[in-house]
Amino acid sequence: MALIFVMIDGVGLAPTGPHNPVAGGMTRLTGLLDAPLTDALHIETANLRAVPIDATLGLPGLPQSGSGHSAIYGGFNAAAFNGRHQPSYPTIAMREYLSQQNLFQSALDQGARVVWANGYLPGYLEVVAQRRLRHTAGTWAAMQAGLGLRGLAELQSGAALGWDISHALLRTRLDNDELPLITPEAAGARLAALAQTADLVAYETYLPDLAAHERLDISVEAALALVDGLIGGILDHRSADDTLILTSDHGNSEDQTTRVHTRNPVPLIVSGPAARHFAAVRSIDELAAAMLVALKET
Numbered sequence: 001m002a003l004i005f006v007m008i009d010g011v012g013l014a015p016t017g018p019h020n021p022v023a024g025g026m027t028r029l030t031g032l033l034d035a036p037l038t039d040a041l042h043i044e045t046a047n048l049r050a051v052p053i054d055a056t057l058g059l060p061g062l063p064q065s066g067s068g069h070s071a072i073y074g075g076f077n078a079a080a081f082n083g084r085h086q087p088s089y090p091t092i093a094m095r096e097y098l099s100q101q102n103l104f105q106s107a108l109d110q111g112a113r114v115v116w117a118n119g120y121l122p123g124y125l126e127v128v129a130q131r132r133l134r135h136t137a138g139t140w141a142a143m144q145a146g147l148g149l150r151g152l153a154e155l156q157s158g159a160a161l162g163w164d165i166s167h168a169l170l171r172t173r174l175d176n177d178e179l180p181l182i183t184p185e186a187a188g189a190r191l192a193a194l195a196q197t198a199d200l201v202a203y204e205t206y207l208p209d210l211a212a213h214e215r216l217d218i219s220v221e222a223a224l225a226l227v228d229g230l231i232g233g234i235l236d237h238r239s240a241d242d243t244l245i246l247t248s249d250h251g252n253s254e255d256q257t258t259r260v261h262t263r264n265p266v267p268l269i270v271s272g273p274a275a276r277h278f279a280a281v282r283s284i285d286e287l288a289a290a291m292l293v294a295l296k297e298t
C-alpha cells in the first residue's frame, strides 16, 4: 500500500517525430500505457492516470530545475515565489520555504513512513559545505524532514539507489570497485523492495536532462533506456497495492533539436490503486497535495 514516486529530470511530452526519443523509446512505459508518450497522452481509468501536466508554472521563459523541483517537493509555485524560473538548485528563500513545508514533512506529520531512496557518495556533505555542489530541492526537503541521507553502505546493501540508476557514473568517483554495477531492472526492484516497509518511497534521477544537455558520455536514448528499465523493475517487483507515480520538472530530452529545456508539458503517470487521487492535478506544483491525500486515504 505504498506510493513509489520517481522524479525524472528533463522529460517533456511532444508530438512524435524524428527528434523526439521520448515518444516511443521507452518500451516498458509505453507498454504500461499502451500508448506513445506524447502530448496527446490522455488515460484516465480506475488504476491508471496518464496525462500531460504543466511545468511552466505560469511564467514566461524556460522552466528550470531549481524552481521545478521546489514546486514538486514543496507543493507551491516556486517560480512565481521567485519571480522567475530558477536553474538547478533552490534559492535560499526557496530552501527556507521548503524547511517550513515540504511533502516529506507533511507525510511524516500524517503518520506515513517515508523513505528518501537516493544514496550519496562519501564526501557528499563536505563537497556541499565547500560550495562545490548544492543540495537539490528533494535532497534538501528530505534533510529538513529529518530523513537523513543514505550513503555508501545503503548503496551497497540495496537500501538506496544512486541518481544514475546503474551506478556506472557513481563508480567513476570511487577509488576502487566499492560499488558494483546494477541493471536498471534491479534498481527498480530496490525501490519496490523499499516500498514493502514504507508508505512513500521517493527517488529522483537527472539522467535524461544531463544527457540532453550533452553533459554525460551517454546518449539521450541510453539515458531513457535506463529510466525505462528502472520503471520496468518497479512494475515487475511492486506489490499489487503499490502505486507508481512518475513526473518530471520540465521538458528537454523530448526535443533533440535543442540542448536547452522546453516549455512542453511533462508526464504525470500514476499506475495503481491510488490513481484516482490524482484526477485534479494539472501542474507540477499540485502533485504534492495529491500525494498527501493519497497517503491519507490508502
Ligand SMILES: [Zn+2]
Residues within 6 Å of the ligand: 010, 065, 209, 210, 213, 252, 261
Ligand atoms: Zn536541465
